[in-house]
Amino acid sequence: MDDASAADEAGWIARAQRGDPSAFAALVRLHQQRVFRFILRLTGSREEAMELTQDSFLKAWQALPGWRPRARFATWLLQIARNAALDTLRRRQLVxxxxxxxxxxxxxxxxxxxxxxxxxxxxxxxxxxxxxxxxxxxxxxxxxxxxxxxxxxxxxxxxxxxxxxxxxxxxxxxxxxxxxxxxxxxxxxx
Amino acid sequence: MRDEDCPRMIALSALVDDEIAAEARLTLLAHARHCPLCGAALAELRALRAEFATLPQESPDFDLGHVIEARLRAQTSAGPASRPRLRDRLFPSGLRGLLMPAVGAATALALGLQLGTLLLEQPARSAREPRLVAMAVFDPIAPGGLCPPATCFGMETSR
Known part of the structure; x- marks a missing residue:
């Protein structure tokens, strides 16, 4: 991510933390492909990956007010996605x-x-x-x-x-x- | 020891990731140039890294940002969760914890008193003594009997 994109992302994060859904939607568009592919490669199911990607972003929205930039935003999203995928795989007992x-x-x-x-x-x-x-x-x-x-x-x-x-x-x-x-x-x- | 647990394999893997100290890196590279096993393993690891670029690039079918935004706006328009409910306004949270046990205890006490009063009043209300069913054994017709004594077959023959 270049400097301009990083600045955009920081702005969207700040607005989303104040409860702006359109700013959060911009963050979703920026990261949806990455999160979706990561979950798809972990679970192997396209349908589950779609559902889990949505769930991951909704969880991120709920947790966003408490998020602090100790790690990259993308890494934090991947962590949420990873936990969601792991829960699903545990339920499927395919781990x-x-x-x-x-x-x-x-x-x-x-x-x-x-x-x-x-x-x-x-x-x-x-x-x-x-x-x-x-x-x-x-x-x-x-x-x-x-x-x-x-x-x-x-x-x-x-x-x-x-x-x-x-x-x-x-x-x-x-x-x-x-x-x-x-x-x-x-x-x-x- | 399995190949993947070999310390050399772990070091070579870290070398490919550039997660190894500069001095150790030089030493390992020099070793790999002369050791056919480590040289081949390093070449394999580098080739494997390049293969990851060929993974299928799947994408979601639709704009997830639009879907998420619509869901968030729907949640917001459904009513903010922070609006205080009537119960909260009538009974602040500090009192609510004490109120419910107190109401329960008062109800139990009132019911107990009422039942006790009913038990004490019952003899005065009933004018007749209860008739014991067991005494029916001494009646002319035994409990369950169908005929009066005069027409009873057994009674006639005994006379």
């Missing part, structure tokens, strides 16, 4: 680890290994592999690789020590690489 060799294909059977790593298919395969990771590994990877948060920000957001973030990220990457190798049957190197 437990999915074994690597449960016989379910990660990719469509039609495309061959060469096509899988070409263009959009690569993203689809990565997306599917991500969904096979345990929640705690998936969330740190998304927060680091997609949201580009620092270890300090991730630690604060999920409520663990920075050292835990560091080791959890290493485990998540190793598990993801293993899944991708399993899918493509080849070594994944740039």
């Amino acid at each position: 437990e680890f999915a074994p690597l060799d449960d016989g379910l294909p990660l990719s469509d059977p039609a495309p061959g290994p060469d096509e899988l790593w070409a263009g959009r298919q690569r993203g689809v395969v990565l997306d599917r592999a991500l969904r096979r990771l345990p929640f705690e590994q998936r969330e740190v990877l998304l927060l680091r690789e997609v949201e580009e948060l620092s270890y300090t920000e991730i630690a604060a957001l999920i409520g663990v020590a920075e050292g835990t973030v560091k080791s959890r990220l290493a485990r998540a990457r190793a598990a993801l690489l293993a899944l991708l190798r399993h899918t493509t049957g080849e070594r994944h190197e740039g």
Whole structure:
């Protein structure tokens, strides 16, 4: 976010904190895509992601009067979204680890290994592999690789020590690489 | 020890994230240049990082800002929650905590007194003594009997 956007955001936050719905709507428009994608990648369901995104923003509105700029506004929104997604997944009892060799294909059977790593298919395969990771590994990877948060920000957001973030990220990457190798049957190197 | 728990893997992962001290970074990079295992692992981690840019970019189907704003305005027009209700105006919150137990105790006491008074007054009101049903055993027709003594089959034969 550039300086002008940051200034706009700060203004909208201040107005929304005083109870201005249109200022809050501007904040929603600024962050809706990011929050929606994060929840979608955590839950894997578009309908749930839509619902949870709305719920997250409504919770943010309620909590906004007490919000202080100790962290970035976007990070705070992601924290609310993450908690909402985690609650939903707990209710669905899908938080437990999915074994690597449960016989379910990660990719469509039609495309061959060469096509899988070409263009959009690569993203689809990565997306599917991500969904096979345990929640705690998936969330740190998304927060680091997609949201580009620092270890300090991730630690604060999920409520663990920075050292835990560091080791959890290493485990998540190793598990993801293993899944991708399993899918493509080849070594994944740039 | 699993690969992902290897201290070298944790350090390489932090190196890719640029979350490692400058001196340690130089040492690790120098090591990775000569170590085939660490060099390959570092290349894989860097490639994986690049792959994240290919993730599908899904978007919500509609303007969520408009939906949220409409919901917030609807809540506001439905009436502010802060407006004091009649109960709150009649009984301030400080008194409300004492009022309800006091009313309950007074009601219980009044009901107890009324029931006690009824019990004391009952003998005076009833003019007749209650007739005991058990005494019916000594009547000419036993309880449940169908015929008077003169026409009763058993009584005739006994005469």
